Amino acid sequence: MTALLSVRGLNLNRGGRQVLTEIHLDVLEGELLAIVGPNGAGKSSLLQSLALLTPARFLSYAFAGRPLPLAGGRPSRADGLALRRQLAVVFQEPLLLDATALENAASGLKLRGVNRKEALKRASAWLDRLGVGHLAGRHARELSGGEAQRVSLARALALSPRLLMLDEPFSPLDALTRSALLHDLRGMLAETGTTALLVTHDVTELAHLADRVLVLEAGRIVQAGTPAEVLAEPRTDLVRQMAAIARQTAAALTPLAGANRSGPE
């Protein structure tokens, strides 16, 4: 698989504090790459830097095989905007506009120059696919957390992004809603062949979701590999703890899964 996004020497300094140090990473075409780490490790900053939403500096930044011209380690404003228009980002909060669900879902398309009619049509189709089509006319403030996050996801997917970035988008939701959304998301990504980057702190989700994992600690990547590789051969204490939690959760869930399989006829 070729790299859709290839970054070398990413550094981010905020107010004199080094947030990210010498990050090198590749996001491969069609994969779901997860970034995990404890709170404050710099996961969200890394995602935002990759989306060119922070003043991070790069040694090199290439998207779809094309290197981005950099001046002082940063792309120009125009290049940054052109690149962002090939991505979509879903944040932890839905961050919807003061408008209806349909208008929100269409907002990204309109910002990218798609005409109103076409934007509403595509947004409406994505709202339907995410199970919130019946809420199209409802105002954003009247939506529940799960509904709002589905609208936010529809807004991102309607853009048909080359790379979808998800910053712990389901963490504020209850376990049932989160599980349903993750299931839907995995299906949509597989169906559309979209490459995705997911920031999460939930280790148990990794094995089900991610093709590869990057572990971030104190702004540095400390381990990378498939979820099985990372959990089987942890290189730091943190990854060891993560592996232990994942094993405990798997052990706790196995009998339940067995019971479900041999459930009532």
Added chain:
Amino acid sequence: MNLFWEGFRQAGLMLARRDPELLQIAWTTLRISGLATLISMCAGVPLGLLLGLAHFPGRRFVASFVNAAMGLPPVVVGLIVSILLWRYGPLGFLHALYTPGAMVAAQIIIAAPKITGLTMAGIMQLNPRLHLQMQALGANRWQTYWLLIREARLSVVAAIMAGFGAVIAEVGASTAVGANIPGYTRVLSTAIVLESSMGNYDVALALCFILLLLSYAVTAGLTLLQQQRLIGARVQRGGWWS
């Protein structure tokens, strides 16, 4: 109480017979205060947006200066502007003293800080990550600014209403720089003061009612604009973009 009824009756009569002097005063009032509010809005909303979003050295000082200027007494503004515009003052070459232009300038100094300060507060109340979300959606700089103003429109329209309310009702600055010249710089507020000082309380009250009516008509229009969201929430097909 009779005086109020008499004033109310007078106002009705003046409006019914389309009193030319009244219409002239009302039009001058609307023209001067409307133009001052429009110019203040064009300067104050972008400045409030900038102060609400930007981080630069001295931002807090500028913000506190704007907030302090929100309480500028109109009479002080009028005195300063008239000194500047006196024949031998620094701006005397403009020959603008005792003209509607001078009144507009003074009213801008009164309204602009209010619009700037309240817009800044409205923008600062928005979720700071909304700015990031706009950029992530692919908004360019101007699209981002427009959407943020739109998101803060309750505050921004309230700011414009506060600016208009302050200038349409003020007397001090208009008297100092306009001199209440009949048919030229006489506005409703200065006419009310004049009629009161002459003991014509019924006419003064009639003018008061008309001033309140004018002020209400403009702010009602702005309120409708402000409350569009509430209407929009109940309408399936919204038109916020186009």
